[in-house]
Amino acid sequence: xxxxxxxxxxxxxxxxxxxxxxxxxxxxxxxxxxxxxxxxxxxxxxxxxxxxxxxxxxxxxxxxxxxxxxxxxxxxxxxxxxxxxxxxxxxxxxxxxxxxxxxxxxxxxxxxxxxxxxxxxxxxxxxxxxxxxxxxxxxxxxxxxxxxxxxxxxxxxxxxxxxxxxxxxxxxxxxxxxxxxxxxxxxxxxxxxxxxxxxxxxxxxxxxxxxxxxxxxxxxxxxxxxxxxxxxxxxxxxxxxxxxxxxxxxxxxxxxxxxxxxxxxxxxxxxxxxxxxxxxxxxxxxxxxxxxxxxxxxxxxxxxxxxxxxxxxxxxxxxxxxxxxxxxxxxxxxxxxxxxxxxxxxxxxxxxxxxxxxxxxxxxxxxxxxxxxxxxxxxxxxxxxxxxxxxxxxxxxxxxxxxxxxxxxxxxxxxxxxxxxxxxxxxxxxxxxxxxxxxxxxxxxxxxxxxxxxxxxxxxxxxxxxxxxxxxxxxxxxxxxxxxxxxxxxxxxxxxxxxxxxxxxxxxxxxxxxxxxxxxxxxxxxxxxxxxxxxxxxxxxxxxxxxxxxxxxxxxxxxxxxxxxxxxxxxxxxxxxxxxxxxxxxxxxxxxxxxxxxxxxxxxxxxxxxxxxxxxxxxxxxxxx
Amino acid sequence: xxxxxxxxxxxxxxxxxxxxxxxxxxxxxxxxxxxxxxxxxxxxxxxxxxxxxxxxxxxxxxxxxxxxxxxxxxxxxxxxxxxxxxxxxxxxxxxxxxxxxxxxxxxxxxxxxxxxxxxxxxxxxxxxxxxxxxxxxxxxxxxxxxxxxxxxxxxxxxxxxxxxx
Numbered sequence: 125x126x127x128x129x130x131x132x133x134x135x136x137x138x139x140x141x142x143x144x145x146x147x148x149x150x151x152x153x154x155x156x157x158x159x160x161x162x163x164x165x166x167x168x169x170x171x172x173x174x175x176x177x178x179x180x181x182x183x184x185x186x187x188x189x190x191x192x193x194x195x196x197x198x199x200x201x202x203x204x205x206x207x208x209x210x211x212x213x214x215x216x217x218x219x220x221x222x223x224x225x226x227x228x229x230x231x232x233x234x235x236x237x238x239x240x241x242x243x244x245x246x247x248x249x250x251x252x253x254x255x256x257x258x259x260x261x262x263x264x265x266x267x268x269x270x271x272x273x274x275x276x277x278x279x280x281x282x283x284x285x286x287x288x289x290x291x292x293x294x295x296x297x298x299x300x301x302x303x304x305x306x307x308x309x310x311x312x313x314x315x316x317x318x319x320x321x322x323x324x325x326x327x328x329x330x331x332x333x334x335x336x337x338x339x340x341x342x343x344x345x346x347x348x349x350x351x352x353x354x355x356x357x358x359x360x361x362x363x364x365x366x367x368x369x370x371x372x373x374x375x376x377x378x379x380x381x382x383x384x385x386x387x388x389x390x391x392x393x394x395x396x397x398x399x400x401x402x403x404x405x406x407x408x409x410x411x412x413x414x415x416x417x418x419x420x421x422x423x424x425x426x427x428x429x430x431x432x433x434x435x436x437x438x439x440x441x442x443x444x445x446x447x448x449x450x451x452x453x454x455x456x457x458x459x460x461x462x463x464x465x466x467x468x469x470x471x472x473x474x475x476x477x478x479x480x481x482x483x484x485x486x487x488x489x490x491x492x493x494x495x496x497x498x499x500x501x502x503x504x505x506x507x508x509x510x511x512x513x514x515x516x517x518x519x520x521x522x523x524x525x526x527x528x529x530x531x532x533x534x535x536x537x538x539x540x541x542x543x544x545x546x547x548x549x550x551x552x553x554x555x556x557x558x559x560x561x562x563x564x565x566x567x568x569x570x571x572x573x574x575x576x577x578x579x580x581x582x583x584x585x586x587x588x589x590x591x592x593x594x595x596x597x598x599x600x601x602x603x604x605x606x607x608x609x610x611x612x613x614x615x616x617x618x619x620x621x622x623x624x625x626x627x628x629x630x631x632x633x634x635x636x637x638x639x640x641x642x643x644x645x646x647x648x649x650x651x652x653x654x655x656x657x658x659x660x661x662x663x664x665x666x667x668x669x670x671x672x673x674x675x676x677x678x679x680x681x682x683x684x685x686x687x688x689x690x691x692x693x694x695x696x697x698x699x700x701x702x703x704x705x706x707x708x709x710x711x712x713x714x715x716x717x718x719x720x721x722x723x724x725x726x727x728x729x730x731x732x733x734x735x736x737x738x739x740x741x742x743x744x745x746x747x748x749x
Numbered sequence: 750x751x752x753x754x755x756x757x758x759x760x761x762x763x764x765x766x767x768x769x770x771x772x773x774x775x776x777x778x779x780x781x782x783x784x785x786x787x788x789x790x791x792x793x794x795x796x797x798x799x800x801x802x803x804x805x806x807x808x809x810x811x812x813x814x815x816x817x818x819x820x821x822x823x824x825x826x827x828x829x830x831x832x833x834x835x836x837x838x839x840x841x842x843x844x845x846x847x848x849x850x851x852x853x854x855x856x857x858x859x860x861x862x863x864x865x866x867x868x869x870x871x872x873x874x875x876x877x878x879x880x881x882x883x884x885x886x887x888x889x890x891x892x893x894x895x896x897x898x899x900x901x902x903x904x905x906x907x908x909x910x911x912x913x914x
C-alpha cells in the first residue's frame with residue numbers, strides 16, 4: 125500500500141480502487157494562513173533582531189523567482205518563508221485548440237535551456253494519444269540526444285549558478301573561518317581533479333575568472349555541438365516528433381557524436397569528485413552544514429530514457445516499460461521507495477491552486493485513467509489553467525506556481541532522484557555501465573585521458589543542500605553512461621541495417637484521445653498531459669520540476685520544498701551586524717534546487733483564442749504582508 | 750574591411766523585434782562583398798564561442814536593435830560602443846541570463862567585450878520602442894524610422910566614417 129492520505133487501495137491483482145464507503149474521496153478543508161501571518165507580523169514589530177529578508181529576484185537562477193523570508197538573527201534561524209514564481213507560463217492556454225502536431229514545437233519554448241525535454245515529453249504524450257510506437261533506433265537516438273541535453277544543463281548549474289556560492293570570493297566574505305580552513309585542507313581526490321587543497325577548488329570556482337567556471341561555460345559548447353548533430357537546433361530541437369525522430373542518422377553522425385562524448389568521460393569523473401570534496405569538506409568543517417536545506421527525502425521522478433525494445437507508448441503497459449527505463453520511475457517518501465509503478469505515480473498526483481494566481485476549475489471529466497485507476501478532479505487530465513492574479517498577499521495568493529502534491533505530500537523533484545530510484549529498486553536492467561545495489565549506484569566510466577573509473581553514488585543519510593549538488597554532479601556521470609550505452613545500441617542497430625528512426629502516424633480526427641508524456645528534465649520530473657478532441661488539443665498540462673519545488677503552501681498550509689528547506693536552514697554565516705548579513709545559507713539552499721522559472725511570459729488575449737502577454741510579471745515588491 | 754551587420758531582439762514583439770526584422774530587409778539589398786548580414790538574436794555565449802573559433806574575422810560590427818531606455822520616441826540613436834565594462838557582479842548576472850536564453854543587445858555587447866572577442870570598431874543603431882506587445886509589424890513611429898536607420902547603417906558600413914582612436 126503506497127497511499128497514506130488519498131483513499132486509494134489495491135486489490136489482489138494490483139489494481140487500484142477508491143476505498144469503499146468514502147462519500148467524497150477527494151474533498152478537503154483548506155487551512156487559513158491568517159493566524160500564522162499575524163503571528164509573524166507581530167514578531168517582526170516587537171523584535172529588532174527579527175528581520176524580513178527578501179530576495180527579489182533570486183539571482184543566478186533561470187528565470188524569475190522571488191523569495192521572502194523572516195529570519196531571527198539572534199537565534200540564527202528562519203521563521204517564515206514564501207517562494208514566489210513571479211512569471212506566468214501560459215503554454216497550456218496557447219496550446220488549446222491547436223493541431224496536436226504543433227505541441228512538441230510550441231511546448232519546447234517553455235524553457236530557454238532545456239527545450240528538448242519538453243519536445244520529448246510532448247512527443248511521448250502524443251504517441252500515447254494517437255497511438256504510435258517509434259522504431260528502436262528512433263528511441264535510442266532520442267535517449268542519446270536527451271542525455272546530451274543534460275550536459276548543457278548540469279555543468280552550467282554546478283559551476284556557473286550554484287558553484288560561485290562555494291567559491292573563494294563568496295566564502296572569504298561570508299565565512300572567513302571556513303576559507304582559512306580550506307587553505308590548509310588537502311583535497312582527497314587531488315589525483316583525479318588536480319587540486320591540492322579545497323581552497324584551490326574554491327579559487328577556481330570564482331565567477332568570471334575561475335577555471336572551473338570557464339570550463340563549465342566551455343562544456344556547454346561541447347554539449348550543444350553533439351546535440352545539434354541529431355537535434356538540428358538548440359535549445360529547441362526540430363527533429364523530436366511523435367513516432368521518433370525526423371532526422372537521418374548514419375555511422376558518420378555517430379562518429380561525430382563520439383568525438384564529443386569522449387570529452388565528457390573525464391569531465392564527469394572530475395566533476396563528481398570535486399563535489400565530493402566540497403560537500404565532505406563543509407560537513408567536516410561544521411556538521412551543522414548537514415542541516416542546511418534539509419527536508420525529508422520526499423522525492424518523485426517518472427523515469428527517463430526508454431528501452432528501445434520495450435517502450436510501446438501505451439498507458440496500459442507503462443508500468444512494464446517504465447521499469448525498463450535507464451532511470452527507474454519512483455516515488456520516495458521519507459527516504460523509502462514506495463512505488464516504481466508509473467501508473468500509481470501518475471494517478472497519485474494532484475495540483476492545488478489555493479495560494480496560486482489561478483481560479484479553481486470545475487468538473488471532473490476523467491474519473492479514472494485509461495487503465496481504470498481512480499483519478500482525482502485535481503489531476504492534470506482534469507485540470508484547467510485559469511489565470512487570475514488577484515488577492516496578492518502571503519495569506520492568500522502569492523505565486524504563479526501551483527502546489528502539486530503526490531498522495532497530498534509536497535514532493536521534491538531532483539535529477540538525483542533517478543540515482544536514488546535506480547539504487548533502491550535494483551530494477552534497472554541496462555547494466556553494461558550502471559548498477560543499482562540497493563543502497564548505491566555504481567557507474568563505470570570508460571577511459572579517456574584519465575583511466576576508466578568506477579564511481580559510486582550512495583543514498584545519503586540526510587537530504588539537504590549539499591546532497592542536491594553532489595547528486596547533480598553524479599547525475600552527470602549517470603548521464604554520460606546512459607549516453608554511451610545508447611550510442612553503442614544505436615551503432616549496433618545501424619550495423620544491422622535497422623536505420624528507421626520514425627514510424628508514420630495519423631492524427632485521429634474524430635473522438636476523444638488522451639496521453640501522458642512521462643519524462644524528465646535536467647532538474648528532474650517532467651510530465652505533459654494532453655486531451656485531444658476531434659483532432660484538436662482540448663486540454664494540455666505541463667508539470668515541471670520547478671513547479672514541484674517552487675510550490676507555495678498547499679490547502680493544508682504545508683510549505684513547498686523551497687519553503688520547507690529554507691525553514692530548516694540554520695544561519696551559519698559569520699556576521700557581526702545585521703547589515704552585514706548576506707543570507708548565503710538561504711541562497712545556497714534555494715540554488716541547490718537548480719530553480720528554473722521559465723522566463724517567457726504569455727497569456728491569452730481577451731477575445732482571442734490565441735496568445736499572448738500582458739501584466740503577467742507579478743513581482744514581490746508590491747505584495748502585502 | 751570585414752564587417753558584420755547584426756540585428757538583435759526577440760521575434761514577434763512588435764517594435765522590440767526591430768533588429769531581427771530589419772536584418773531580413775537589409776539582406777535583400779546590395780552591399781559590398783566584405784559585409785555579412787545576420788540575425789544575432791541567439792545566445793551571447795554561443796556567439797562568443799563562435800567568435801573564438803575565428804579570431805579577428807570581423808574588423809567592424811554594426812548592431813541594430815530596439816531597446817527601452819526611456820528616451821524620446823521618433824528618433825534614431827546611433828552610437829559607438831566604447832563603454833567601460835560594468836561591475837563583475839553585473840557581468841556575471843548577464844552571463845547567467847544569457848545561458849538561460851535571455852536575448853538582450855546590452856548583454857551581448859557586454860559579454861563580447863568581457864571575453865575580448867569584439868573588434869575595435871563596434872557601432873550600435875538603436876530606436877526607442879513604442880509598442881512592446883506581442884505581434885508582428887511596428888508602431889507607426891518606429892516604422893517611420895526604418896529608412897533613416899538603414900541610411901545610418903549604410904553610412905557606418907560603406908562610407909567608413911570611423912574615427913581613428
